[in-house]
Amino acid sequence: MLKANEQARADVARLMAELGARARAAARPLAIASAEAKNAALAAMADALVARADEILAANEDDMRRGAQAGLSAALMDRLKLDRQRIEAMAAGVRAIAGLDDPVGSVIAAWERPNGLSIERVRTPLGVIGVIYESRPNVTADAGALCLKAGNAVILRGGSDSARSSAAIHACLTEGLARAGLPQDAIQRVPVTDRAAVGEMLKGLDGNLDVIVPRGGRGLVERVQREARVPVFAHLEGICHLYIDASAMRDMAVAVALNAKMRRTGICGAAETLLVDRAAADTHLLPVLEALAAAGCEIRGDAAVCARFPAALPASEEDWRTEYLDAIISVKLVDGVDEAIRHIETYSSHHTEAIVAEDPRAVERFFNEIDSAILLHNASTQFADGGEFGMGAEIGIATGKMHARGPVGVEQLTSFKYRVRGSGQVRP
Amino acid sequence: MLKANEQARADVARLMAELGARARAAARPLAIASAEAKNAALAAMADALVARADEILAANEDDMRRGAQAGLSAALMDRLKLDRQRIEAMAAGVRAIAGLDDPVGSVIAAWERPNGLSIERVRTPLGVIGVIYESRPNVTADAGALCLKAGNAVILRGGSDSARSSAAIHACLTEGLARAGLPQDAIQRVPVTDRAAVGEMLKGLDGNLDVIVPRGGRGLVERVQREARVPVFAHLEGICHLYIDASAMRDMAVAVALNAKMRRTGICGAAETLLVDRAAADTHLLPVLEALAAAGCEIRGDAAVCARFPAALPASEEDWRTEYLDAIISVKLVDGVDEAIRHIETYSSHHTEAIVAEDPRAVERFFNEIDSAILLHNASTQFADGGEFGMGAEIGIATGKMHARGPVGVEQLTSFKYRVRGSGQVRP
Numbered sequence: 001m002l003k004a005n006e007q008a009r010a011d012v013a014r015l016m017a018e019l020g021a022r023a024r025a026a027a028r029p030l031a032i033a034s035a036e037a038k039n040a041a042l043a044a045m046a047d048a049l050v051a052r053a054d055e056i057l058a059a060n061e062d063d064m065r066r067g068a069q070a071g072l073s074a075a076l077m078d079r080l081k082l083d084r085q086r087i088e089a090m091a092a093g094v095r096a097i098a099g100l101d102d103p104v105g106s107v108i109a110a111w112e113r114p115n116g117l118s119i120e121r122v123r124t125p126l127g128v129i130g131v132i133y134e135s136r137p138n139v140t141a142d143a144g145a146l147c148l149k150a151g152n153a154v155i156l157r158g159g160s161d162s163a164r165s166s167a168a169i170h171a172c173l174t175e176g177l178a179r180a181g182l183p184q185d186a187i188q189r190v191p192v193t194d195r196a197a198v199g200e201m202l203k204g205l206d207g208n209l210d211v212i213v214p215r216g217g218r219g220l221v222e223r224v225q226r227e228a229r230v231p232v233f234a235h236l237e238g239i240c241h242l243y244i245d246a247s248a249m250r251d252m253a254v255a256v257a258l259n260a261k262m263r264r265t266g267i268c269g270a271a272e273t274l275l276v277d278r279a280a281a282d283t284h285l286l287p288v289l290e291a292l293a294a295a296g297c298e299i300r301g302d303a304a305v306c307a308r309f310p311a312a313l314p315a316s317e318e319d320w321r322t323e324y325l326d327a328i329i330s331v332k333l334v335d336g337v338d339e340a341i342r343h344i345e346t347y348s349s350h351h352t353e354a355i356v357a358e359d360p361r362a363v364e365r366f367f368n369e370i371d372s373a374i375l376l377h378n379a380s381t382q383f384a385d386g387g388e389f390g391m392g393a394e395i396g397i398a399t400g401k402m403h404a405r406g407p408v409g410v411e412q413l414t415s416f417k418y419r420v421r422g423s424g425q426v427r428p
Numbered sequence: 429m430l431k432a433n434e435q436a437r438a439d440v441a442r443l444m445a446e447l448g449a450r451a452r453a454a455a456r457p458l459a460i461a462s463a464e465a466k467n468a469a470l471a472a473m474a475d476a477l478v479a480r481a482d483e484i485l486a487a488n489e490d491d492m493r494r495g496a497q498a499g500l501s502a503a504l505m506d507r508l509k510l511d512r513q514r515i516e517a518m519a520a521g522v523r524a525i526a527g528l529d530d531p532v533g534s535v536i537a538a539w540e541r542p543n544g545l546s547i548e549r550v551r552t553p554l555g556v557i558g559v560i561y562e563s564r565p566n567v568t569a570d571a572g573a574l575c576l577k578a579g580n581a582v583i584l585r586g587g588s589d590s591a592r593s594s595a596a597i598h599a600c601l602t603e604g605l606a607r608a609g610l611p612q613d614a615i616q617r618v619p620v621t622d623r624a625a626v627g628e629m630l631k632g633l634d635g636n637l638d639v640i641v642p643r644g645g646r647g648l649v650e651r652v653q654r655e656a657r658v659p660v661f662a663h664l665e666g667i668c669h670l671y672i673d674a675s676a677m678r679d680m681a682v683a684v685a686l687n688a689k690m691r692r693t694g695i696c697g698a699a700e701t702l703l704v705d706r707a708a709a710d711t712h713l714l715p716v717l718e719a720l721a722a723a724g725c726e727i728r729g730d731a732a733v734c735a736r737f738p739a740a741l742p743a744s745e746e747d748w749r750t751e752y753l754d755a756i757i758s759v760k761l762v763d764g765v766d767e768a769i770r771h772i773e774t775y776s777s778h779h780t781e782a783i784v785a786e787d788p789r790a791v792e793r794f795f796n797e798i799d800s801a802i803l804l805h806n807a808s809t810q811f812a813d814g815g816e817f818g819m820g821a822e823i824g825i826a827t828g829k830m831h832a833r834g835p836v837g838v839e840q841l842t843s844f845k846y847r848v849r850g851s852g853q854v855r856p
Contacts, residue, residue, distance in 0.1 A: 028773070032797050105796070113818055117807055124799060126829055210829060231659065231830050252852040259854035345456070367847050368533070369460050371552060379545055379850030388855065389846070390541055401554055401638060401843035402659050403831040415829035418817070419795050422807030424680040426687035427816065 012196040019188050020205025023128040023153040026185035031125045031151050035102035037180050042098035042145055045176030046091040049141065052172055053087045059168035060137065067161055072135075079135045080162055090141045090169070093393060097145045100392040103414050104151040118421045123414040125151030127210035130201045131395070132157045132224060134216035137165035143213070144173045144187040146395050150413035153186045155209070157201060159216075160193035167191075198223075204230040213395050213408070233408050235373075235399040237323040238268030238351040240381045243340040243366065245357035246279035250287060252378060253356045257288045259380040260354060262295045266325050268397060269352050269384030273320060274331045275340045281308065281333055289331065298328040305331045320347045337362040341369050348372055350399050352384040373399055373406040440624040447616050448633025451556045451581040454613035459553045459579050463530035465608050470526035470573055473604030474519040477569065480600055481515045487596035488565065495589055500563075507563045508590055518569045518597070521821060525573045528820040531842050532579040546849045551842040553579030555638035558629045559823070560585045560652060562644035565593035571641070572601045572615040574823050578841035581614045583637070585629060587644075588621035595619075626651075632658040641823050641836070661836050663801075663827040665751040666696030666779040668809045671768040671794065673785030674707035678715060680806060681784045685716045687808040688782060690723045694753050696825060697780050697812030701748060702759045703768045709736065709761055717759065726756040733759045748775045765790040769797050776800055778827050780812040801827055801834040 049056070060082040067077055109121040129152045131143040140156055147154035158166040170189040177184050190197050201209060202224065211231045214224040221234050242260045244253045260271035276285050281304070289299055289309045299305070300319050301312035312331065319330040320343070334340045337355070344353055354376040355366040363377050374384050386394025386407030394407040404412035477484070488510040495505055537549040557580045559571040568584055575582035586594040598617040605612050618625050629637060630652060639659045642652040649662050670688045672681045688699035704713050709732070717727055717737045727733070728747050729740035740759065747758040748771070762768045765783070772781055782804040783794040791805050802812050814822025814835030822835040832840035 031799065111818060113816070117811065117816075119817060124829075249852070255852060255854055263855055371459065372845065374846045374848065376848040377850060379848055379853040380855050382855040383545065383848065383850075383853070388541070388545075389547060390539060401552075405843055406846050415833055417800065418802045418834050420802065420804040420807055420811065422805060422811075424677070424683060425807040425811070426683055427691055427808050427810040 008194070009196050012192060012194050013200055015192065016190070016197055016200035017206055019155055019190065020128070020208030022185040023155055023188055024208040026183040027125065027127050027153040029183055030148070030153055030186050031104070033151065033182055035104075037182060038102065038148055038151070039098045041148065041176045041180035041182050042094050043176075044179040045141070045145065045173050046094040046098070048172035048175045049087055049091040049094065049169065052168070053084055056087055056165065056168040056172075057082060057084070059164040062164045063137075063162055070161075072161060076135050076161065080137065080165070082137060082165060086138065090138050093138075094141055094145045097149050097393050097410070100149060100410055102149070103410050108416055115425055116423060117425055120419045121416050122419055123411070124417050126413055126415050128153045128155065128208055129413065130155045130157065130205075130209045130212040130230075132198055132201060132212060132214045132216070132220065134159040134220060135161045137162040137169055139215055140166045140169040140189070141173065142393065143215075143395055144170070146393055146410055147413060148177075148186060150410045152413055153188075155188050155190065155201065155205075157190040157197060163193055199227075202228045202230075215396055231403065233396060233398040233400070233404050233412070235268060235349065235351055235397050237349045238270070238384070238397075239273065239321070239323050239347060239349040240269060240271050240351055240384070241273045241275060241340075241344050241348060241353045242271040242381060243275040243334070243337070243344070243353070243355045244277060244280060244284050244288065245337060245355060245359060245362045246277040246284075247359035247362060248280065248284060248356040249358060250284050253284050254287050254291045256354065256356050256378070256380050258291050258295060260382055261292060261297055261329050262327065263380070263382050265327050267382065269382045270325065271354070271381045272323055272329065273347070274329055275334045275343055276331065277337075277340075278304075278333045278335055285309070285333070292329060296327050299331055300328065301331045302333065304333040323349070337365050341366065344370055344372070351397065352376070352381045354379060354381045373397070436622070437624050440620060440622050441628055443620065444618070444625055444628035445634055447583055447618065448556070448636030450613040451583055451616055452636040454611040455553065455555050455581040457611055458576070458581055458614050459532070461579065461610055463532075465610060466530065466576055466579070467526040469576065469604045469608035469610050470522050471604075472607040473569070473573065473601050474522040474526070476600035476603045477515055477519040477522065477597065480596070481512055484515055484593065484596040484600075485510060485512070487592040491565075491590055491592045498589075500589060504563050504589065508565065508593070510565060510593060514566065518566050522569055522573045525577050525821055525838070528577060528838055530577070531838050536844055543853055544851060545853055548847045549844050550847055551839070552845050554841055554843050556581045556583065556636055557841065558583045558585065558637045558640040558658075560626055560629060560640060560642045560644070560648065562587040562648060563589045565590040565597055567643055568594045568597040568617070569601065570821065571643070571823055572598070574821055574838055575841060576605075576614060578838045580841055581616075583616050583618065583629065583633075585618040585625060591621055627655075630655045630657065643824055659830065661824060661826040661828070661832050661840070663696060663777065663779055663825050665777045666698070666812070666825075667701065667749070667751050667775060667777040668697060668699050668780045668812070669701045669703060669768075669772050669776060669782070670699040670809060671703040671762070671765070671772070671781070671783045672705060672708060672712050672716065673765060673783060673787060673790045674705040674712075675787035675790060676708065676712060676784040677786060678712050681712050682715050682719045684782065684784050684806070684808050686719050686723060688810055689720060689725055689757050690755065691808070691810050693755050695810065697810045698753065699782070699809045700751055700757065701775070702757050703762045703771060704759065705765075705768075706732075706761045706763055713737070713761070720757060724755050727759055728756065729759045730761065732761040751777070765793050769794065772798055772800070779825065780804070780809045782807060782809045801825070
């Protein structure tokens, strides 16, 4: 039995090494593929997704049946489920990515030196991206299309629950690549559900994986961040704060708080903690809390909040560190922007924070002194999204400070190089 | 004895953890320090370097004496040696860094969304930088000043050979910080020469180190790249290529080749391999090789080169993979830009490559298809340098594709965040 396990592990290691080598080989022609070829592939992928919808739906029904037998939760079943509308949305997403500007070769900066050398910094693909995700089969299309647009080869490792759906979607992607004359190895799918495959990706596939993007729950992201020997674009959690300054317009504060918490409670940009300026305790606090409670939100307050809003439950130290992803919010009165900044720098996961205020000095301090990926003024934290930023699509949001930060779109999936043009200059 | 070793290791671990915590604590006020405060500190550092030159020279004499006793090579002794001129150059370097634009807070990109949200991407410091270097004591001042300019705290770990010189220089840096009212922990020096200190840095000091920059020989860089659990800005080697196309102007080809190889042979941007278009074998090859040989360069050629230039030694497969850092060059005839690109993509360390050509199609292909940090047309590879790029100063050159690539100057030592300004927008 032990022997069989060892054999299986060795087989997975060999398979993954092969996938890595093929991805690296595909990355070269892909890096110099024209924008037209990549867009033709994307258009053909979208066509194939629509044309082969029945095939995808049949595979998805199979996944759903097995999921039901395995007792998957209703939430997981919903993430897993595809219908004709979701497939069309997937195809539309791929077409939208085709419509984005091609990042590869675009000039980021250009300058001339006194000696006549002209220097350009231009975008290049990163190389090979590994995407590790869980039950949503549409990530297969999104991630495959985004990586291709940026000229990268990609290795997709989806969850076992959605394996058949993902395989059917992946077949449409490789059909698109083939139609455009691009290497089919540009978008590979790990064909086994063995967890050892993830372990191999985290080790970097012999240098053939340049970056890993985990998409899924905290457990997955934590494992990837802890074990990966290659760079990771991810956020572990979104403990996002909304601070309401005494200078805030009250109606705006109510509307922004309601949206930041309750529009969708399960996304990383949802607000988890509300900080209210003590100087606004008599004017803003109750209308905001009443609106949240009326919308079905549980309020957990510090002592001062509970004293003023008896329906609130007492918040513990743990609450300030918790990403609820649910209709619950922790609320604290603070001494102005100063204490708000201190609280956020102590408890935030550095994803997204918002301030509602009319006082420009408070906004300025909030913007300067808080070190989170996204800071918003007089707008909902739920705008923390590549699409809302105008990036077209995102493969995720990163809270690390290296390379990519905030929404990770096609530009963030690129590197750059310098092109220097001279007329025979030599260095003195 | 074993117990004593364990105790010593535990002491170093505790010391390093403390350094990390203090650096992180200093990074916050530093991140929001004004450009004026940072520049005042830099000016005071430069003043202190000049004012305390005697102290630095005495410490350096001590290092030199111990180095001579320990039998350091002449090259190492030269790197170690300081004199009044070198100290003044160091001070001038620090002043030049003060004169650079402050990267922190500068707007990299700005755009407006249809819903009226205005989005800015602005530079922020990275956090805490670790610099691990060998015998050159001037790195203490360069690296300390560059990191400070970008708003980062830094932990400097210099070699034991230059420990006393570095300590004396470091005292000038902290004097400058104190005079400007900035935290002295912003620039810390590891006060022990124990190698275990490097091991602790590679582990990331409990998350208190954001990036490591190794400056030194191949052994050091290899160890850091292999063991570091935090991102690394480095290049392992510079196997730089010069390709001479048949369309090249002959005199330019000779001048560029001579400079690329022989201006300074020991730097990472020195050319190590010369590729000559077979179509230029009768016109360009001999003048270039004769000029190199006349300048004292050893020629190692492939069979075709040796047949035409009998003074050449035969090159082995190993030669194409070797960074000589010496007056030696490997030379190969290739079938045009096509084979030049193939050779470079096979053997290059992706640092810097140059083409001499008048044919714009050859240049275009060279620029598009080679994936190295720096590509030059009609200019010497020895321009691969942050100063020559107009970045003012560099902490090194990176060949990785994540975050920083090519010369690493103040801009590359920053991250960014998004500032979003609204007027009450909520997400539909």
